[in-house]
Structure formats: structure tokens, C-alpha cells
Amino acid sequence: QVQLVESGGGLVQAGGSLRLSCAASGRTFSRYAMGWFRQAPGKEREFVAAVNLSGGRTDYADSVKGRFTISRDNAKNTVYLQMNSLKPEDTAVYYCARAYSSDYYGPTDFTSWGQGTQVTVSS
Secondary structure, eight states: OOOEEEEOOEEEETTOOEEEEEEEOSSOGGGSOEEEEEEOTTSOOEEEEEEOTTSOOEEEOTTTTTTEEEEEETTTTEEEEEEOSOOGGGOEEEEEEEESSSSOSSGGGEEEEOOOEEEEEEO
16 A cells, blocks of 8 residues: 655745655555645645656646646655745645556546645735
8 A cells, every 4th residue: 555645835925936745655656647636624625736657748727737847756756746936825735646547537546645735825
């Protein structure tokens, strides 16, 4: 069973940047697509970004396109989310997730989850 551990969250002013990291256990990290989701208070969890096993395909929610970048380092079993130009509406708990295959076609393809890291953006 994979373990996903997020880090890098915190408090930042609007317009600032943060980089989230997600370290995965096991030797099969490079076989799976990875993603980031977030959940704001009182709202459902929503898709943020995803990357396939090679890193050659990425997708983003419209709300973060042009501001967030997902990447992965298969040698380090780590996926990253670089977040720039942060807005107060980006405040949420951010979750790392692993898909059940090398590619992804929708949010339901992600079946393993981390515990989350809090991101708070002040205005």
C-alpha cells in the first residue's frame, strides 16, 4: 500500500508563491499518474492538477491554469505543485493522490490519498 506524505503548505500573502511536495513510498511510483486536489472549508474536494507517469502530459483546473505547475521526479518518488500568484480563494487543504494506472481520465481514477497540507492565502 502506497503512502503519500505532503509538505510545503503554510500561510502566504496574496500574490505570493508556495511549492508543495508529495513523497511516495515504494518502488512503483513511476508507474502511476499523480495528481493534486484541494478542499476548502464547506466545499467538496476538487481537482487541481494531474501528471501522467512520464510527466509528458499535464492537466489543470481552469481556476489555476497559468499560475500552478505540476511536475514529478521519478528518481525521488516525489510530485510537486508550484503555486504562483496565489489568491485568497486558493485557501484549502491540498491533497496528493495517486491514480490506479499510468494515465488518468478523470478524478475518479485517483484512488490513493495523502493526509493533506494546509495552504492559507491572506488578502
